[in-house]
Amino acid sequence: MQEHILSILIFFPALAAMFGFVVHKDSVRAYGITVAAIEFFLSLWLWNLYDPMTSGMQFMEMAPLVSAFGISYLVGVDGISLFIIILSTFFTLIGIASLTEKRRVKDLIITLLFLEMTMIGVFAALDAIVFYVFWELSLIPMLYIIGAWGGPLRIYASIKFFLYTFTGSLVMLVGMLFMAYFYYQATGQWSFSLLEWYRLILPVNIQMWLFAAFFLGFAIKVPMFPFHTWLPYAHGQAPTIGSVILAAILLKMGTYAFIRFSLPLFPDASVAFMFPIAIIAIIMIVYAAMVAYAQEDIKQVVAYSSISHMGVIILGIFSMNVEGITGSVFLMIAHGVVSGALFLLVGVIYDRRHTKLMSEFGGLASVMPRYATIFGIMMMASVGLPLTINFVGEFLSLLGFYKQSHSYTLVAGTAIIVGAIYMLSAYKKAFFGTVTNEKNKNLKDVNRTELLGLVPLVVVAIWLGVYPKPLLEPINNSVEAIVQLMHDKAQTLEAKQRIPDLSNSAGLNSTQEAH
Amino acid sequence: MFEAIAFYLFAALTIIMFTITVMTSQALYALTAMAAGMIFISAFFFILGADFLGAIQIIVYTGAVMAIYAFGMMFFDTTRNVIEKRSNPQFVVVLGGLAAVLVVFIVLAPIVTTNLNANYPIDLAVGNTQAIGMVLFTKYLVPFELAAVMLLVAMIAGIVLAGKKMDKSLTLMAEEDIALMHASSATEITQEEAY
Amino acid sequence: MEVYLYIALFAPLVGSLFAALFGAAPKTYLTGIAASGLLFTSFVSSAILLNYVLAGHTVHVEMMTWIAAGDLYIPFGFVVDQVSVTMMMVVSVVSTVVHVYSIGYMAHDKGFNRFFSYLSAFVFSMMVLVMSDNFLGLFIGWEGVGLCSWLLIGFWYHKESATWAANEAFIMNRIADLAMLIGIFMLYWNLGSLQYDVVFANIATLPMHIITWIGIFLFIGAMGKSAQFPLHTWLADAMEGPTPVSALIHAATMVTAGVYLVVRANPIYGLIPEVGIVIASLGAFVALFAASMALVNRDMKRIIAYSTLSQLGYMFVAAGLGAYWVALFHLMAHAFFKALLFLGAGNVMHAMHDELDPFKMGGLKKSMKWTWILMTLASVALAGIYPLAGFFSKDLILEVAFVEHHYVLYTVLLLTAGLTAFYSFRLVALIFHGNERHLEHGIHPHEAYTFMLYAMAPLGVLAVIAGMAFKTPYYLMVTHLLPAMTYHIHNHTTFWIMTIGTQLFVIAAITYAYKKYAKAVKVDKKVESGLLYQLLYNQYFIPKIYDEVFSKPYLKLSKLAWKEIDLKIVDATVDGIANIIYQTGEKTHTMQDGNLSSMLRWMVIGLVVLLVLAVAFTAGYNAVNLQAM
């Protein structure tokens, strides 16, 4: 079973979703929680089996699909994908456990389980075609969730979401095909295996084109400025569970793909595009933070804050050194936890008042103290306070990029200022002051179902902020392998210089660990 | 020399015949011109040594297809001129001409010919018909059978489609009844459209 | 000794978590007493550690790894050495006193339990800040105290002004924190470590301009926390918080963290005296600047806050001139008497039903005798009259400036000393002497609970003796770590002239203050409408300028970014592209008119287009190939 654990992880939810159709309507919730819990424990078991000292892929499975073109079902995990997979199972569990939706619960749970399959599939896939298939498949359940359970503008939002991301991924597909064709030209064999592609050193000009093609697909998913406008609509219209999964997991697909595809495949192009992308990332950070500050709807604040944080992640990825990339991977997890929690929290108040406008609230801290406390903790985590989960990632990402450019980091660092501005002012508007709105006078504090979802998130947010080592270590090892690969593959002088060579400093590392 | 004369002669004849077919407003002229054109085309096949194909051309086109057309035209009023609304006749000619010029250009341009090997080389020792038979019943057997079935299907389809209401003979019916029949079918149509 | 270190560090955290358990529960004295008890434990542990350190040892422990990525390795490491133990003593003493005091002060507040939770959390963060053995650990504490400060300033969250002030404090501190992070980044990429010992051992190997930049960035970080100009406005506004908070956080401990940072990083600043001069000049400027605002203010707590600001300026002058131990010494002495002053102000506020305008008080010495005595004591110490604490620490800074030949700084500081004496006693005179103006408002003051006064007593004692008794042993201890510089004016005549001159100047200022305000308060309309008065009263219009130049335009810009750029440009472009495609379909669907003939024409057009493309591409391909050949 151990050698097939990844396949089980990927297809168990889908299988369970199929069986979900025959489960009775009243017991489907319990069924969903059970399935998600089993899946979550499976993923924890995967973590337990995972060897943190190995940098390469583990639990690889291979089955040829179209052998003529070298397409095969190839999956595996390393330190980078492992925790995002666990995050996916974790959030599916939390999402189903704290589900407050009343309409067509059965369909929703089946959709979520199907979505879980696609998410894990994306992060486990090591074959470009398999990756692409899961990548696109993940759109469908999300489209369905937004379109069927969303707000009044749900059709517009879901179509925008779908078409936008779909357009990007088509360009990406073209890139993938060309990459495979190039591989064929170079080796005489077709292969879509990423691990095979890694071995290929592409000419710099081809790298540029391919990088651009992949970039569009990933950038829209992230979403990077100026391709971000689908996100506020999607979040604004999606039901709570949709926003949670979207923010926590789906956005990470883009940044994950940057690390998995763009960096190791096109090291020279990555270095060449580093500063343009850094500028985009800085725009994302500052601009999204400003827009978030101007919002009137609390969910939009969180939505734009996601964009702002994704900017930091991008910056970390393109720092091209171990500190920065490790930080950005960690920040993906961190942002998943924090933004997921914030969306859940917004959902709590939306369930009670059916509005998300901050002007409708005020003084909630005295009516709902526990809610305000949890929101406060998560807000502080989002702002990046040390000893919360976000800080570790944010610090490492910025630290990493500082190596590449001092002035850019200084500007990007304003993230910690502008982030505090919009978050604190939103918190102030919603929670502080006196209760002016009659409707808020008798609001109930968070109930047990909601706490079931929120408390684990708070625990994780603080636990990983204080003790990030269990995650950082495997991530670090895998990232080191990627950085070394990039350094070895780099052709231009600039890339050689910008990407550190770890093989020389290996001795230095061990002495440092010794003391 | 003889080949050249024959080619140019038949080329000119074919072009004239087909031009008439396309341009005339008399259906009968068009039919006749086309039948003639078909026969002239078979001449090319004979020149090219494809005797069997030439024979088929005459039999199938002039014998069968033209006969079907002739029968078909009996349903329509062929004595009158075909009245057609023309829109942008120049445009049509320019477009057709342009397509021709382009294809000619492609044909005349040096085609990169890299050792095309004949799959089924022509063996001059064997007669054309025999050779055709050899190829047709070995390599192209399945397509041949399929074509045969297709023809059968087409034949039945033609009969079924054209044979509707064949129990009523339009030639023997009184004028009023025909008008009545047309009217009822017209209402049928309007009903269908209503759906 | 490690056990004591952990007790000293984690006892406040335990207290905080314990109080947090009762966060939503109704008020129970248990939380206050437990938190105070645990802090006392922390204090005792700190004292034991102090004893240990006095014997010449230091304690350095590494609890566990925190962040390890790439070459970066940051543990939770704690060090107790001469500098940090001084801070630990200051923090634990003042916070224990403030905790006990708060049991009385907050007795009637609904958020009693919550308050103790926050307050103890603050002490924990402060302990982390001073005990950490690396820069990032310091940063944890740095942000932690920022968070607690936010929570405590906004403690009465239903007040708009309180929450606004809380956010202002947090955001302003964040601005400085960014600079500090950049400083940390520079240290890491240049030295490969953030541990104090590694950094300080290798800092001299770096090129000068990098050290300078590191020094500048770290100092900007310190400026935020210590509310130096131009990041000073939050401190006065922070007075919206409960008074014990002001005493602990915004007078004694947190705001001095900046000074602590500069002192701690003295091996860096020792290499860059030019930056030191800038720090000292800024400190002197802030000292005078803040004192001038305190002269006319009519809000008791704000006056004390400006006084704090002014004294922080003094500390930075000392630190900037390389007299690190002097800065730390003044930090300690100041913590005692300023906390005392604030707690006294708290008593007055309670008695006056939260009235803050001293012009509406007066003659309180009758009903609040002990408060009067303690506050007067604190004010005397603040003014720097022999033999109280302020004399030893503050006059020392004047001497430092003099000995180092920075006569401009010296003059400014001397002038400020006079102003300090004046506004301190203006406050004392207005509150405790003269007519009982508060009777007009129907307020009948009463003395605070006795145990609160007892709680304040240790601070009173320390304010008196801290300078006299501690100076020499402290100097001997702390110079193990800090540069041992003695500042003696060699010429005895000059020394005596200076000392006595300063004393006389200060006494003159006190006398003037008493004379002007002790009897009857005459409001001089002409002075008040004067430009200078208006300037000072409105804090040089700086908050207003910030509001106009930064806050409002930022909000406007944000609205613009959202409504105009995001919705009307970025999103509209996307929608526009979609619309173009949609419109194209809408326009061209007439092509599908169902007429076979026109469809055939379209087909032929398509054919022609394809043929053209074929010809063009073939020609292009051939051209390229021919070229290649």
Added chain:
Amino acid sequence: MEITLTHYLVLSTVLFAIGLIGVMRRKNLLMLFFATEILLNAVNIGMAAISHFRGDYTGQMFAFFIIAIAASEVAVGLGLLIVWYKRTGKIDLDQMTSMRG
């Protein structure tokens, strides 16, 4: 003067163009059918010529099947045409617009 493949291809093209013009020009469905026959025959000439000049039977085979298809097309097409005529009494293309998009 030798007749080459090119000659035949040009002739084929010219005939095809005539057919195209017919296809575009004709509004009468029956006449349109005639034009399509011309198109097919034009291609046939090309096929046979290529077969001849390349010495390969494949071209003739294609021509052969094209003829078969043309025959079927006529049978079915004419049947449909008659049905349509019986229903409407017209075989004018401009009237057939039920496929309007």
